[in-house]
Amino acid sequence: MTLENIALTGRVLGVLLYAPPESEDGQQLLATLSESEWVKEWPYGDAEQLQTAAALIATGIEDEQEESLAEAYQRLFVGPDTLPAPLWGSVYLDKENVLFGNSTLRLRRWLRSNGIDAQHDRNEPEDHIGTLLMMVAWLAEERQGGLVEQLLTKHVLPWAPRYLELLQANAQHPFYQGLAQLAQITLSAWGEECTAEVESLDLHF
Numbered sequence: 232m233t234l235e236n237i238a239l240t241g242r243v244l245g246v247l248l249y250a251p252p253e254s255e256d257g258q259q260l261l262a263t264l265s266e267s268e269w270v271k272e273w274p275y276g277d278a279e280q281l282q283t284a285a286a287l288i289a290t291g292i293e294d295e296q297e298e299s300l301a302e303a304y305q306r307l308f309v310g311p312d313t314l315p316a317p318l319w320g321s322v323y324l325d326k327e328n329v330l331f332g333n334s335t336l337r338l339r340r341w342l343r344s345n346g347i348d349a350q351h352d353r354n355e356p357e358d359h360i361g362t363l364l365m366m367v368a369w370l371a372e373e374r375q376g377g378l379v380e381q382l383l384t385k386h387v388l389p390w391a392p393r394y395l396e397l398l399q400a401n402a403q404h405p406f407y408q409g410l411a412q413l414a415q416i417t418l419s420a421w422g423e424e425c426t427a428e429v430e431s432l433d434l435h436f
Contacts, residue, residue, distance in 0.1 A: 241368030249361025291406025315401035
């Protein structure tokens with residue numbers, strides 16, 4: 232498990248799946264992703280996969296769409312309509328598809344037992360996909376490889392691929408279609424690098 236690669240990619244994906252595109256962090260990443268050079272530095276996926284995702288991302292940033300990037304973010308991440316790809320693990324892992332479900336409480340216990348403070352700006356569950364990926368990145372930056380693997384295999388990878396599948400299918404905007412592809416490539420590679428098996432949990436969404 233290459234912690235430097237996880238730190239880099241987890242930070243990028245986490246911010247883009249959490250922060251509005253017009254935010255300072257979002258704007259910095261959009262400027263980087265609008266150039267093609269970043270593909271050479273991305274440590275996961277083959278050239279064809281990355282070029283496909285990068286082309287969608289660049290199109291979504293540079294070309295005028297019927298729906299702006301900010302409008303797409305609002306529709307996919309905020310509402311007020313029902314989100315086509317809910318961002319929280321408990322929606323997928325709990326039979327009632329609720330926020331702050333049993334899986335969220337399980338994650339909260341794990342964080343507390345390992346002395347981890349899940350810092351996020353909004354008053355929402357800790358199992359938001361963006362929060363989790365930034366947490367993975369932070370643990371990797373802190374050289375906590377064992378905790379990175381536990382967080383991934385127990386609390387992220389059991390449900391995140393389903394979220395990314397729904398995001399790609401319902402994004403209707405090239406930027407988020409490409410981002411979903413890039414995240415799928417990356418999280419799949421993370422799973423392959425883990426020495427422990429990803430927990431097999433029932434999905435309900």
